[in-house]
Amino acid sequence: MATEATRAIEAILMVAQEPVDPHLLAQLLEVSPARVEELCHELQAAYTADDRGFVLVKVAGGYRFQSHGDLAPYVERFVLEGQTARLSAAALETLAIVAYKQPISRAQVAAIRGVNVDGVMRTLHQRGYIAEVGRDPGPGQATMFGTTSEFLERLGLASLGDLPPIADLLPDASVLEALERGLRPEPAVAPAPDDTGESGSRAESSEDPLADLNDSNPTSSLEHSYGQLPDTSDVIESPGPGERGGADDLELPSWFDATEPASPPQEVPGTGPIHDVSPGPAGETGPEAPDGSA
Structure with a gap:
């Protein structure tokens, strides 16, 4: 009784x-x-x-x-007859994340789901399934959320320890590796070398570009670039052993006056051309004027 x-x-x-x-x-x-x-x-x-x-x-x-x-x-x-106010799949997923990872911030939930969760978190908070449980001690002091007694009541749980183990719901390591392998970008394949002979010329041209400048015979390098150079042995004589080369060793024409360079012929308007009549070395004179005067 x-x-x-x-x-x-x-x-x-x-x-x-x-x-x-x-x-x-x-x-x-x-x-x-x-x-x-x-x-x-x-x-x-x-x-x-x-x-x-x-x-x-x-x-x-x-x-x-x-x-x-x-x-x-x-x-x-x-x-449920005529009832439409049910939690969506996104809300259930968000609620599960909060239940297993609490205390957790709104930004952390969004990082796990990969989408914005402001609206879903607001709905769960209004229905009393989650509540603010503290502040993050880190920078920004974000609001931390956790489940409520209403959540335990709706699920028929005595405590959070009665939640099913999440490890049983996760895929094993081989499945995770296969998923990660499918998301990795494929490595770039290098193009095959050209066998037509062009690659050989490129290899030769890619050698030291200063090799020609280090040639022991610069004259041969100039001749290779500009052709045969003119012979200057009749103008410049190499000094002999013990001798010092200079301007006195040059052979100049007898009429050239080194002390006063000749001016080029000039033509004055209204007159004929003026010729240089300065005396040359050793009593020589230049060409006579057209009228025969000195």
């Missing part, structure tokens, strides 16, 4: 919208929290033995009633 404390627990949990903490029940019933736990366990066993359509469960640190799992199709038909 149910006691007054047991019936009180049932009545409180029936009207409660959220899981009720055992310490609160203990205060209301004026009993110890341990006694509340014993009474709740008795109720759980009684409901299971009677095969009732509801069960008493402990989620998010408190107790509440919820429908039996095998009756979920009927409950979903009743709850």
Whole structure:
């Protein structure tokens, strides 16, 4: 036979919208929290033995009633009939990231998903599934988010430790390697060398460009570039051993005066051409004027 404390627990949990903490029940019933736990366990066993359509469960640190799992199709038909306000796939993905990586900032969630998550995070915050849990101590002090008791209640979890292991949902190392290999850019292939002989001439021309300047015989290099040079042996004589070459060794014409260079013929308007009549060396004179005067 149910006691007054047991019936009180049932009545409180029936009207409660959220899981009720055992310490609160203990205060209301004026009993110890341990006694509340014993009474709740008795109720759980009684409901299971009677095969009732509801069960008493402990989620998010408190107790509440919820429908039996095998009756979920009927409950979903009743709850979801005409309901359209459901979380999208993007919202569920974002909520999962926050649940497993909390505390986490909005920028970190966006980096994991690769898209902007401002709208999704705002929706989850408005529905009470996530909340601000602190500030990042790093530069900028970004707001950090985590899941709430509402999140645990909706999923029927007692704590975050009841979340399924994420390692079972990840692909193994071989699958990751295959995915990374498909994303790597292919290495560039170098063009094949040309066998027509042009590559050989390029190789020869790519040698030291100063090799011709280091030639021991510069005259041969000039002749190679400009052809045969004129013979200047009749103008410039190489000095003999012990002699010093200079301007005195040059052989000049007898009429050339080294002290006063001759001016080129000039023509004055209204007169004939003027010729140079300065005396040359050793009494020689230049060409006579056309009228025979000196």
